[in-house]
Amino acid sequence: MESCDALIVGGGPAGSSCAWQLRRRGMDVIVMDKANFPRDKVCAGWITPEVAEVLQLDTVDYARQHVLQPITAFRTGLIDGKEVETRYPDTVSYGIRRRELDDYLLQRSGARLRQGEPMNSLQRDGQQWIVNGAISSPLVIGAGGHFCPVARFMGAKLGADEPAIAAKEIEFEMDGLQRLECQVRGDTPELYFCRDFKGYGWCFRKGDYLNIGLGREDNHLLTEHLNQFCDFLKQRGRIPLDIPDRFHGHAYLLHGHSVRKQIGDGMLLVGDAAGLAYPQSGEGIRPAVESGLMAAATIMEAKGDYRRQQLLPYTGRLVARFGEAAPSVSAGPAFLRNLLAGRLLYNKWFTRHVVLDRWFLHTHQEALQTAETLEV
Numbered sequence: 520m521e522s523c524d525a526l527i528v529g530g531g532p533a534g535s536s537c538a539w540q541l542r543r544r545g546m547d548v549i550v551m552d553k554a555n556f557p558r559d560k561v562c563a564g565w566i567t568p569e570v571a572e573v574l575q576l577d578t579v580d581y582a583r584q585h586v587l588q589p590i591t592a593f594r595t596g597l598i599d600g601k602e603v604e605t606r607y608p609d610t611v612s613y614g615i616r617r618r619e620l621d622d623y624l625l626q627r628s629g630a631r632l633r634q635g636e637p638m639n640s641l642q643r644d645g646q647q648w649i650v651n652g653a654i655s656s657p658l659v660i661g662a663g664g665h666f667c668p669v670a671r672f673m674g675a676k677l678g679a680d681e682p683a684i685a686a687k688e689i690e691f692e693m694d695g696l697q698r699l700e701c702q703v704r705g706d707t708p709e710l711y712f713c714r715d716f717k718g719y720g721w722c723f724r725k726g727d728y729l730n731i732g733l734g735r736e737d738n739h740l741l742t743e744h745l746n747q748f749c750d751f752l753k754q755r756g757r758i759p760l761d762i763p764d765r766f767h768g769h770a771y772l773l774h775g776h777s778v779r780k781q782i783g784d785g786m787l788l789v790g791d792a793a794g795l796a797y798p799q800s801g802e803g804i805r806p807a808v809e810s811g812l813m814a815a816a817t818i819m820e821a822k823g824d825y826r827r828q829q830l831l832p833y834t835g836r837l838v839a840r841f842g843e844a845a846p847s848v849s850a851g852p853a854f855l856r857n858l859l860a861g862r863l864l865y866n867k868w869f870t871r872h873v874v875l876d877r878w879f880l881h882t883h884q885e886a887l888q889t890a891e892t893l894e895v
């Protein structure tokens with residue numbers, strides 16, 4: 520039987536960030552993923568500079584071999600409505616391709632990798648966990664995304680009972696003609712809200728790649744909303760008329776909309792497995808990375824005693840960073856909210872300072888202090 524100090528199930532940003540920190544502190548880490556990397560991941564692929572900072576990503580070096588699209592403006596509005604353009608003096612975000620970034624981070628983590636291997640079974644044997652009957656570890660970190668098998672083991676009712684965001688998107692490389700027809704600029708992603716404010720569509724150009732998608736709080740008529748959004752973009756001449764029609768779907772939880780257990784004896788959940796995406800924007804890479812780092816810091820402090828009690832500081836860190844996971848309270852009758860929000864979206868001050876700076880860019884929240892995450 521193979522053994523390690525920590526087994527991480529899932530090599531996305533949450534799993535690879537956790538592995539990277541644990542390896543830097545000298546732990547023997549295995550990352551198991553059902554996919555072979557580089558693998559595709561349904562995602563718009565937008566990260567804020569704070570993500571690059573906490574990951575200590577050398578953006579100049581990264582951009583030599585990968586797509587890294589600096590973002591300095593946004594076009595926002597309502598689907599079928601007017602648009603507002605908001606420009607910034609500096610880079611406020613980056614567009615990346617998930618198949619590239621995730622592979623880069625996973626390889627960089629220094630962990631032993633078991634790719635193309637799904638986690639199928641988990642058993643307790645004394646102080647050890649036995650995974651797939653083949654690997655023994657005192658610690659299992661669930662980083663398998665929304666449908667993480669470790670979260671299921673800890674009692675999460677995946678796909679049932681949980682109010683998940685449902686989203687569909689496509690990312691494709693444009694040919695020469697499509698590049699000419701596409702009016703979306705790389706430095707200016709476009710975000711358009713559904714009229715009932717239960718979701719929004721986006722259109723991101725990253726180099727020669729175009730990413731179009733729409734996510735909603737409810738799964739109801741998702742495809743119809745998406746088709747309506749694509750028609751709107753085409754009518755406005757924003758995107759080529761002949762985009763591929765094979766959109767891919769995925770679901771995930773917003774922090775505060777649902778509560779999953781985050782720790783157990785010798786067990787932690789990070790990233791989407793723990794349901795941590797920001798509720799206003801659906802951004803999940805930053806909470807995935809940060810939770811991976813906070814889990815690593817907690818593990819180092821526990822000094823080999825991984826009983827649930829010793830892992831409690833992890834949940835404390837999550838609350839301090841993201842707030843309590845209490846279900847959010849609706850602010851007033853829907854028609855009033857929609858009316859107000861519809862008007863406010865055309866207000867330039869509100870768009871810049873509230874919608875973009877606060878909800879989408881989280882400029883009020885500095886990058887996670889690495890000193891804190893490295894503390895032993």
Ligand SMILES: Cc1cc2nc3c(=O)[nH]c(=O)nc-3n(C[C@H](O)[C@H](O)[C@H](O)COP(=O)(O)OP(=O)(O)OC[C@H]3O[C@@H](n4cnc5c(N)ncnc54)[C@H](O)[C@@H]3O)c2cc1C
Binds near residue numbers: 636639667687791
């Ligand atoms: C349409 C869409 C657009 C989005 N756009 C953005 C965006 O622009 N910016 C942003 O910040 N966030 C975005 N998000 C959210 C973001 O994609 C997630 O929050 C983020 O990927 C979470 O990272 P993670 O590491 O927790 O999980 P994941 O990235 O999902 O990684 C989980 C890994 O676990 C592996 N795995 C799953 N099951 C098993 C198993 N049984 N055994 C072994 N391995 C397994 C998977 O193969 C995968 O590699 C978007 C989400 C969607 C659906």
